[in-house]
Amino acid sequence: MVVLWFIALAVIYGKLAVYSQSPEGLGTPPMAAVANVSVHPEKYTLAVYIHPKCPCTQATLYEVERLMTKVRDEVALSFYIFGASDAPSVWFEGTLDQLEQKFPDSLVIRDIDGEYSKSAGASVSGSTVLYTPDGVPVFWGGVTSGRGHSGDNLGSDSILSIARGLEPTRSEAPVYGCRITDDSSNNYLGNCSDESLGICPEPMKENQE
Amino acid sequence: MALQFVAAITAAYFISPRTWVGSTSSPHIHMIGAAALGGLLAGLPIYMILKNLGKKANQYVISVAQLMFSGLFIHLSGGRIETHFHVFGSLAFLAFYKDWKVLIPATAVTAIDHMARAIFWPESVFGVLAAAPWRAVEHAGWVIFEDIFLVYSCVVGSRELRLVAERQADLEGINHTIEQTIEDRTRELIDANKALETEIEDRMKLEGQLVEAQKLESVGQLAAGIAHEINTPAQYVGDNIRFLLTEFDGIIKVIDQYASQLDTTGPQQSWEERSQIIRDTLEEADFDFLRQEIPLAISQSLEGVERISGIVLAMKEFSHPGSEHTEPADINRAIQSTAMVCSNRWKYSSKVEFDLDENIGPVPCYLAEFN
Numbered sequence: 001m002v003v004l005w006f007i008a009l010a011v012i013y014g015k016l017a018v019y020s021q022s023p024e025g026l027g028t029p030p031m032a033a034v035a036n037v038s039v040h041p042e043k044y045t046l047a048v049y050i051h052p053k054c055p056c057t058q059a060t061l062y063e064v065e066r067l068m069t070k071v072r073d074e075v076a077l078s079f080y081i082f083g084a085s086d087a088p089s090v091w092f093e094g095t096l097d098q099l100e101q102k103f104p105d106s107l108v109i110r111d112i113d114g115e116y117s118k119s120a121g122a123s124v125s126g127s128t129v130l131y132t133p134d135g136v137p138v139f140w141g142g143v144t145s146g147r148g149h150s151g152d153n154l155g156s157d158s159i160l161s162i163a164r165g166l167e168p169t170r171s172e173a174p175v176y177g178c179r180i181t182d183d184s185s186n187n188y189l190g191n192c193s194d195e196s197l198g199i200c201p202e203p204m205k206e207n208q209e
Numbered sequence: 210m211a212l213q214f215v216a217a218i219t220a221a222y223f224i225s226p227r228t229w230v231g232s233t234s235s236p237h238i239h240m241i242g243a244a245a246l247g248g249l250l251a252g253l254p255i256y257m258i259l260k261n262l263g264k265k266a267n268q269y270v271i272s273v274a275q276l277m278f279s280g281l282f283i284h285l286s287g288g289r290i291e292t293h294f295h296v297f298g299s300l301a302f303l304a305f306y307k308d309w310k311v312l313i314p315a316t317a318v319t320a321i322d323h324m325a326r327a328i329f330w331p332e333s334v335f336g337v338l339a340a341a342p343w344r345a346v347e348h349a350g351w352v353i354f355e356d357i358f359l360v361y362s363c364v365v366g367s368r369e370l371r372l373v374a375e376r377q378a379d380l381e382g383i384n385h386t387i388e389q390t391i392e393d394r395t396r397e398l399i400d401a402n403k404a405l406e407t408e409i410e411d412r413m414k415l416e417g418q419l420v421e422a423q424k425l426e427s428v429g430q431l432a433a434g435i436a437h438e439i440n441t442p443a444q445y446v447g448d449n450i451r452f453l454l455t456e457f458d459g460i461i462k463v464i465d466q467y468a469s470q471l472d473t474t475g476p477q478q479s480w481e482e483r484s485q486i487i488r489d490t491l492e493e494a495d496f497d498f499l500r501q502e503i504p505l506a507i508s509q510s511l512e513g514v515e516r517i518s519g520i521v522l523a524m525k526e527f528s529h530p531g532s533e534h535t536e537p538a539d540i541n542r543a544i545q546s547t548a549m550v551c552s553n554r555w556k557y558s559s560k561v562e563f564d565l566d567e568n569i570g571p572v573p574c575y576l577a578e579f580n
Contacts, residue, residue, distance in 0.1 A: 002270060005253045009246065009277060016242045016284055021330045055225030055237060059287045084232040114231070125229075146330075148225060148287040178229040 020146040023174030024124040037120070038107060039135045040076035044163055047078045049117040051125035052095040054178035056148040060126040063143040065102055067156045074163040075130070077106035080116045082125065082180045114181045126177035130159050138162055141173030149176070210251035210271070213278045217247035220285045239285055246281055250274045268303075268311045275299040276318040300355050307367045309360040316356055320349040434553025438520050442513030449506035449513075456503065459494035466490040523549040531577025538576040541565040547580050 039045040048064060050057045068077065079099055083091050092110060099108050111117050120129055121140075130139040139162055145153040155173035162168045221243035227234040254274050257267045279295040286292040296319060303311050469475065470483040478486075491497075523546040548561055555561065 002253070002266070005249060005270075006273070008249055012242060012246045012249070013277065013280065016238065016246070017326075017330070019238050020284065051229055053227070053229050053234065055228070055239075056287075058224075082231075087232070146288070149284075151288045151290075179231065181231050 020149060020176075022147070023142070023176055024179055037078060037116075037129070037131060037135070039131045039133060041133055043076045043133060044071075044074055044138075045076045045078055045131040045133075046159065047080065047120065047129045047131065049080045049082070049111065049120065049122035049125065049127045049180065050095070051082045051178045051180050052092060054125040056126055056144065056177040057095070059144045059148045059150045060128075060142070060177065061098065061102065062150045063153065063156055064128075067143065067159060068103070070160055071163040075159070077103050079103070079106055079108045080111040080120075080122075081108065082111045082114050082117060085113050111180075117180045122175075123180055124175040124177045125180055127175045128155065128159070130162060139168060139171055139173075141170075142175035142177065143173070144176050147176040210254050210274065210278075213282075214247040214251035217243040217278070217281055217285060220282065224285055224287070243281065243285060247278075250278050250281065268306050268308065269314050272303050272311050272314040273318055275303060276315040280318070280322055296352065297355055300352065300359055304359040304363055304366075307363050307370060309363040312356050312359055312363070316349070316352055319352045323348045430554070431550060435520060435524060435550060437553050439517050442516045446510045446513035446517075449510040452506050453503060456494075456499050459496070460499060463487075463490055463494050463496055520549060522546075527580050529576055529580065531575055531580075535573040535575060537571030538574055538579070540572050540574065540579065541567065541569065543576060543579055 037045065037047050046064070048060065050060060064077070068075065081092055081095055096108060099106060109116065114123075117123065117127070120127070122129065124142070126142045126144060128139070128141065128143055129137050131137050139155070139158050141155050141158075143153055143155040143159070145151050153173070154170055158168040158170050158173060218240070221237070221239040225237040225239040228237045251274070254267065254271045257264065257270055261267065276296065276299055279293075279299050282295050283289070283292045300312060300315055303315055466487055470478075470487055526542065526546040527550045544565065545563065548555075548563075552561075
């Protein structure tokens, strides 16, 4: 009985671990999406795409917060919060308050129907893209080591290296989180001038700057 | 275990209740995992404790379950550093068993988890894709670091417990010896008490028999005295009756002589002759003596009979069986009856004068005991 019990534990625990370590997908790096984000003219810009209801979002925000304590002078932050076009304001409120409290210098934008995330090829909550002041994406991926799992991770290490002028270990990292849209192939769709997108992101809220 | 099970479900509910795809959601796998894994982790230890309380195997199962609960909580909390304290708290909790061997399964669970992660998902614990093997050893090493102190405390604690247990056993042994001695002494006392009770009973029986004998003796003496008291009047009553019986013939002769002298059909005699015959008969019968003595004899006899009757009545009153309860009694009469019954005992050496209150009325008392 004890052996069966242990086997059952191992199976369930293994499934949880496997789920936790299974990235939702990388998509295609948004190498041509420069015009779709507002980049800081002097700093790197880290665009973070999040689903406000996804449990993994908290780990992403925690890791971004940890990262920013180290690269506050080199990196500017932009958050894109997913929400359906008919989503009530309460959908965003909790996350907006949290961002305002933790990242008062950041740019926060409502990502209605995931248009911004689609343009960046960020189909998974927790996706980040690091742009140079010139608007060139140099890193793309998540900043957690698992689903909802905070702690040291490859994405943060790579961003930190780039921000400090070092050679990054990787230019992309797996993203662990909920899907922002149910279209797993929605990668980069074009830039602001692209007629297929037809819109350009405007800052919804600018806490500073 | 049950509380941890509830805590796991609660944590999953608050941290990751649902997973999302755009605007649609479904229950998060953490909710299912917390219920299933938490249920299993808590279920078997509780079952084993209820079924075989105190078994050594329970401790090892609890040891494994406790550290896997740590893993579950760490997983549910998204690997928060703070949640890792559950591991060290759990090890300290397991040290309560005072058996260092119980720490082995717990440590093994932690080590195996880290080794497996180091091999398959190094990033999940080390944040890098290719962790150096020593990182896993380092993580497990911190657990072992605590284990060293816990094992030491277990060994020292066990030794102290053993010492305390030995002292307790010695004390209990001494207590047992004392209790045994007390028990023996008590048994001896009980036996002695029983023997004493038997002896007392025998003595009481003997005393009872002695009392009975004394009573019989008293009764005998009393009876003898009463018999003497009755015998005296009975004797002179008898003497008087015999006197009357003896003298009755003389009286009859006198009466018969009168009757024959009054019969005119017999031989012719003069009144003088007849008178002389009667005078001779009266003289022969000593009639003057009889005229004086017979009433005196009858009077004395009546007195003797009355005295005997009084003694009998006094005996009857004296020998009243009495009652278990007090009853109103004429104690003047009782004193007089008793004095009369035992008069033979005192009348030759003393004189009794009664000074009784005639108005005392009935007095509640044990009459037999009073007599």
